[in-house]
Amino acid sequence: MTVSRIVNADGSISYRARVKSGxxxxxxxxxxxKGxxxxxxxxxxxxxxxxxFVDPRAGMESVGSALERWAQARAGTVASKTLDxxxxxxxxxxTALRNRPLSAVRAxxxxxxxxxxxxxxxxxxVIRFRQVISPFFSWAVAQKLIAKNPAIESKVPRGTGQDTKREIFPYTVEELRAVHADLLSHTSRENADIALVLGLTGIRWGELAALRVRDVQELPYPALRIxxxxxDGQPVRTVTKGGKPRTVPLMGDVATIVLNAIKGKAPDALVFASATGSAxxxxxxxxxAHWKANARGRRVHDLxxxxxxxxxxxxxxxxxVQTWLGHSSAKLTMDLYGHYMGNDADTAAVARMNAVLAQPGDAGGTLEKLSTGAER
Incomplete structure (x- = not known):
C-alpha cells in the first residue's frame, strides 16, 4: 500500500504516504x-x-550552504570578473536568509x-542582485533541491533608492582634441593616441587592451572587429561584455593611427601592447599618460x-550606434544617450533663436516684434 493507516501510542489515527520509484x-x-x-x-x-520530483529532504539544505556549492560549481565556467x-x-x-532551508524561501x-x-x-x-540570485535558484531547481525558482516570481519594488547614479560627461570634439594635445606634451604619442582611439571608437578599455592585428580590417573600410x-588583472576573455562580436568603423585620423600601429606586426600581436609586448x-x-592631470575631470569611460x-x-x-557600442538593445542605448538626439524641429528652432539673438541693435525691439507677431 502507498497510503497506510497508523494507530499511534495515544490511540489517535494518522496516515503515512509513501512514494515509490520501482x-x-x-x-x-x-x-x-487520509484525504x-x-x-x-x-x-x-x-x-x-x-x-x-524533488526529494523533500533535499530542500532542507540551508541557503548559505547551497550558495557555497553553487559558487564552486561556477568557478571555471564563467569569467573571473563575473564571479567577483x-x-x-x-x-x-x-544571515537570517542564509540560515533558512532552501525549500522555505518564497518570492x-x-x-x-x-x-x-x-x-x-x-x-x-537591487535589480542586478535579483539577476544574480535568480540563476542560483535555477541551479537549485536543476539539482532537484527545490521545485521552483522563487526569484522568478519576485518583483523589485518601484523607486529610485538612495545612491547616486554616475553622470555621463562626454567631451566635445574640440575638448577631445585639446586633451589629446595636452597628453602629447606629457607622454608618448602612442599613449596620447590611445585616448583619441577610445574617444572616437567607443570601445572599452579591456577591448582595446585585447585588440590584435588580425582584428583590424582594411576592406571595405577601416574597422575593428571586437x-x-x-x-585589468584578469585573463583574456573570448567574449565581450555585450556577449557578441561587433564591428566598429575607424573614421578620420583614428584610422591612420591604428593602421600605422599594426605595420610590420604579426597577426596575433597586440595593436597597443605594453613595452614588454604584453597587454x-x-x-x-x-x-x-598623466590622465588625471589632463583629463579635465573625466573618467576614461567618458571617452x-x-x-x-x-x-x-x-x-x-x-x-x-547600438551595434557599434555593443549594447544588448537599442532601448539601452536610448536610455543612456537619447538626450543627445535632436530632431529637425529642435534644430530649426534653435537656429532661428540664435539668428534673432545675434542681430545687432535693440534686442528689446527684436523681442517685441516676436511677441506681437509683427515679424514672421
Whole structure:
C-alpha cells in the first residue's frame, strides 16, 4: 500500500504516504487525514512521472550552504570578473536568509529583502542582485533541491533608492582634441593616441587592451572587429561584455593611427601592447599618460560616452550606434544617450533663436516684434 493507516501510542489515527520509484521508497510523509495523504501522494507520483520530483529532504539544505556549492560549481565556467560581481552581490544576502532551508524561501521573502536593500541602494543595484540570485535558484531547481525558482516570481519594488547614479560627461570634439594635445606634451604619442582611439571608437578599455592585428580590417573600410576583452588583472576573455562580436568603423585620423600601429606586426600581436609586448594595464596607462592631470575631470569611460554622443549628435541612427557600442538593445542605448538626439524641429528652432539673438541693435525691439507677431 502507498497510503497506510497508523494507530499511534495515544490511540489517535494518522496516515503515512509513501512514494515509490520501482521498489524503492523515495519520499514519505505522515498526515492526520487520509484525504491529505492521498493528495500529497498523487502529486508526488505525478512529479516523479514528469521528471519534476524533488526529494523533500533535499530542500532542507540551508541557503548559505547551497550558495557555497553553487559558487564552486561556477568557478571555471564563467569569467573571473563575473564571479567577483556575483560574490559582491551575494554579500547582500542576510544571515537570517542564509540560515533558512532552501525549500522555505518564497518570492515574498525576496521582495522583503529587495525593499530593505532599496533603503540604501539604487534600484538598478537591487535589480542586478535579483539577476544574480535568480540563476542560483535555477541551479537549485536543476539539482532537484527545490521545485521552483522563487526569484522568478519576485518583483523589485518601484523607486529610485538612495545612491547616486554616475553622470555621463562626454567631451566635445574640440575638448577631445585639446586633451589629446595636452597628453602629447606629457607622454608618448602612442599613449596620447590611445585616448583619441577610445574617444572616437567607443570601445572599452579591456577591448582595446585585447585588440590584435588580425582584428583590424582594411576592406571595405577601416574597422575593428571586437570579439575579446582583457580587463585589468584578469585573463583574456573570448567574449565581450555585450556577449557578441561587433564591428566598429575607424573614421578620420583614428584610422591612420591604428593602421600605422599594426605595420610590420604579426597577426596575433597586440595593436597597443605594453613595452614588454604584453597587454596594457589601464591603471598603468593613466599613470604614464598623466590622465588625471589632463583629463579635465573625466573618467576614461567618458571617452566611450564621447563617441556615442558624437555619433548621435551627428545623426547616426540609434540602431547603428547600438551595434557599434555593443549594447544588448537599442532601448539601452536610448536610455543612456537619447538626450543627445535632436530632431529637425529642435534644430530649426534653435537656429532661428540664435539668428534673432545675434542681430545687432535693440534686442528689446527684436523681442517685441516676436511677441506681437509683427515679424514672421
Amino acid at each position: 521498489r524503492s521508497v523515495v519520499a514519505s510523509k505522515t498526515f492526520r487525514r 491529505d495523504a492521498d493528495t500529497w501522494h498523487d502529486s508526488q507520483k505525478r512529479a516523479l512521472s514528469l521528471g519534476e 560581481t556575483e560574490k559582491h552581490a551575494l554579500k547582500h544576502v542576510p 515574498t521573502d525576496l521582495e522583503a529583502l529587495y525593499t530593505q536593500m532599496m533603503r540604501t541602494l539604487n534600484r538598478s543595484t 570579439s575579446r576583452s582583457k580587463p 596594457r594595464s589601464g591603471n598603468n596607462w593613466k599613470r604614464d 566611450r560616452h564621447t563617441a556615442a554622443s558624437l555619433w548621435l549628435i551627428n545623426r547616426v541612427d540609434i540602431k547603428t
